[in-house]
Amino acid sequence: MGKLRENLGDYDNCGLASALEAMGERWSFMILRAAFNGLHHFEEFQAELGIARNILAGRLARLVDHGILERTALPTDRRKVVYALTEKGASLLPAMVALRQWGETWGRIESSPTLVDDRDELPIRPVALHAHDGRALRLEELRWKRTGELTELGGHREEEA
Amino acid sequence: MGKLRENLGDYDNCGLASALEAMGERWSFMILRAAFNGLHHFEEFQAELGIARNILAGRLARLVDHGILERTALPTDRRKVVYALTEKGASLLPAMVALRQWGETWGRIESSPTLVDDRDELPIRPVALHAHDGRALRLEELRWKRTGELTELGGHREEEA
DNA sequence: GATGTAGGTTGCGAATCACTACTTATATTA
DNA sequence: TAATATAAGTAGTGATTCGCAACCTACATC
Secondary structure, three states, rough: OOOOOOOOOOOOOOHHHHHHHHOOOOHHHHHHHHOOOOOOHHHHHHHHHHHHHHHHHHHHHHHHHHEEEEEEEOOOOOOEEEEEEOOOHHHHHHHHHHHHHHHHOOOOOOOOEEEEEEEOOOEEOOOOOEOOOEEEEEEEEEEEEOOOEEEEEEOOOOOOO | OOOOOOOOOHHOOOHHHHHHHHHOOOOOOHHHHHHHHOOHHHHHHHHHOOOOOOHHHHHHHHHHHOOOOOEEEEEOOOOOOOEEEEEHHHHHHHOOOOOOOOHHHHHOOOOEEEEEOOOOOOOOOOOOEOOOOOOOEEEEHHEEOOOEEEEEEEOOOOOHH
């Protein structure tokens, strides 16, 4: 078996590291969740999450820096600042929901509100991986394709004894 | 070891907070990614990620505590320890891939290897949210349903000025 | 003008991270 | 068998970040 692997920790080449660079800090995902739930103001986030104010200020600034939130001063009340999800921020929804579903499935979560389709109020499907034709894919059915080479994913490598 | 920090909110008994409790620390997702890529040993993780040894030891112990990795001593070489993904750990794949895809889409990632269907080597679909019948859902088509009540998601609240 | 509100910043102790050296147990080699 | 190498950690040490509370500034309201 080839020893070809991805170069982990290489920020230039790894989307996961890049995502974590923006979202990997403590509270970032909870802030995003609050934003998805319609919160827009510093004091709202602070009250809802119970996060320390300096930490919240730092996180919001970072999320704005990364283009996940957009910061706008409200013209009707110049004290107020609106933090709104950008398209980039909103596109984190599948990742966030996948994480949330995982937590619900495996954690001791009692009764969380469920994400439902607005049209029929039926719960959405669990987030899963799908082939180009829509088939659901399991771990064993996946590979990395790296410009001509193939690497097994999730497989066991022999111990070189 | 364990939780010296306060828990993230207990935000509505939220699955997201629960997931972050297990996976929210620095390096956890990168370790998981390495595990998905077939790494099994302490030294492999350490060399690949360049993470400090004490931090790695702590993270691995935590992931084992949370049932994401399973720790087994290798009988053929009693120095070696195998860290393997559990079912719970493996079920983080959609969340991880969603994060990764987001990072690839929005970051300045050059050329990552692509996840492909093992059967036809075609790239998998971007992770997305789907209704019970398989329709793709956008943010505007979603609501929280909370045992009887409905909460708008992503909507604007009125400024109570 | 006085008071309240929104969105921060500052200081400081506690907790965590990261770098390096050390340890312990096992395996391999001479 | 002794010497050396390997695997998986621990321990000591600073640097960094977190979290709490108090404070500050601009604006709005009374």
